[in-house]
Amino acid sequence: MASLKEVRSRIASINSTQQITKAMKMVAAAKLRRAQDGITQMRPYAQKLSQMLSTVSAGAELAADSPYKQARPIDRVLLIVVTSDRGLCGAFNTNAIKAAISLLNDRYAAQARAGNVEIMALGKKGAEAFIRRGFRVNTKHTNIFGSLNFATVRQAAEEAMDGFVSGRYDVVDIVFNEFKNVATQIIRTEQMLPIVAAEAPAGATSAVNYLFEPSEEEIISELIPKTLKIQLYKAALESNASFYGAQMTAMDKATENAGELLKELKLVYNRTRQAAITKEILEIVGGAEALAAD
Structure with a gap:
């Protein structure tokens, strides 16, 4: 049985840990609100931009x-894997990394064996994981989540787009966590390049002739690159909100577990203390009886 000093030391240590997890939960909750607002505002814009591109492309040879x-x-193959810069978020990063590896083992197994797969890591955790596994990893864009904005993600998107146009990559896919709610993140895989034509909605009419202002060429030349950049930016925002949701959930669970462990340790402490008191009483009684016998 552990001594009273050891039990007290463990209780103090767990109390300190519980205070840290509570603080981290509160910080994650505050940041989650801002991140959730960001992705909530971005989704309608990205959806409308994609619909606009599909509408214009329907009747445009350009x-x-x-x-x-x-x-x-x-x-x-270029695989853009969006993770986080920090841990303490449950299986958030692990799920994204596993999904990326599963994609490489299934869809791009031949390219992976030939060493023709490059990983663009958005987030330090993904970069570290794929470097350990021996992949070629582009780490130039790992530090985007400290101050996440469109300008920082645009640089990564432009690099992927330039690589595709130049023939360095034949396909570009994105793996990320989509934010559903605080407790749920869904792994998504989207093809960024080449652009896949969107399916026409049910009941859609035939193509319509449009009048373009400015020119059709100018609209399409601006719209397609912007849509691709927004697609990657949206994935980064989804992942950012998902990270804070996962971290908040993980810290809440860690705080609960610390509370349960404290209850057990306090029970052990009380039992140990009672045993020590009982032992001292028995020693005193035994000494008194020995003196009386003399």
Whole structure:
């Protein structure tokens, strides 16, 4: 049985840990509100931009000729994996990394064996995991979540887009956590390049002739790159909100577990203390009886 000093030391240590997890939960909750507002505002904009691109592309030959739509045999793959810079968030990072590895083992197994897969890591945890596994990892964009904004994500998107147009990559996929609610994050895999034509909604009418102002070429040349950049920015915002939700849930659970452990330790402490008191009483009684016998 542990001594009273050891039990007291463990209780003090767990109390300190519980205070830290409570504080981290409160910080995550505050940051989650801002991150949730950001993705809630971005979703309608991204959806409308995608619909606009589909509408314009439906009757535009220029869109079909866009370098971002050119499908070719897949020899070289860029996988953009969005994780976080920090841990203490449950299985948030692990799930994204596992999904990316599963994608490489299934869809891009031949390219992975040939060493033709490059990982663009948005988030330090993903970069560290794939470096340990021996993949070629682009770490230039790992520090975007400290001050997440469109400008920082745009640089990563432009690098992927330039790589596709130049032929360095034949396909670009994004793996990220989609934010559903505080307790639920859903792993998503989206193809960024080449652009896949959106399916026409049920009951949609045939293509309509539009009058373009400014020119059709100018609209499409601006709209397609912007849509691709927004797609990656939206994935980063989804992942950022998901991270704080996962961290808040993990810290809440850690605080509860610390409370349960404290209850057990306090019970052990009381039992140990009672045993020590009983032992001292028995020793005193035994000494008194020995003196009386003399």
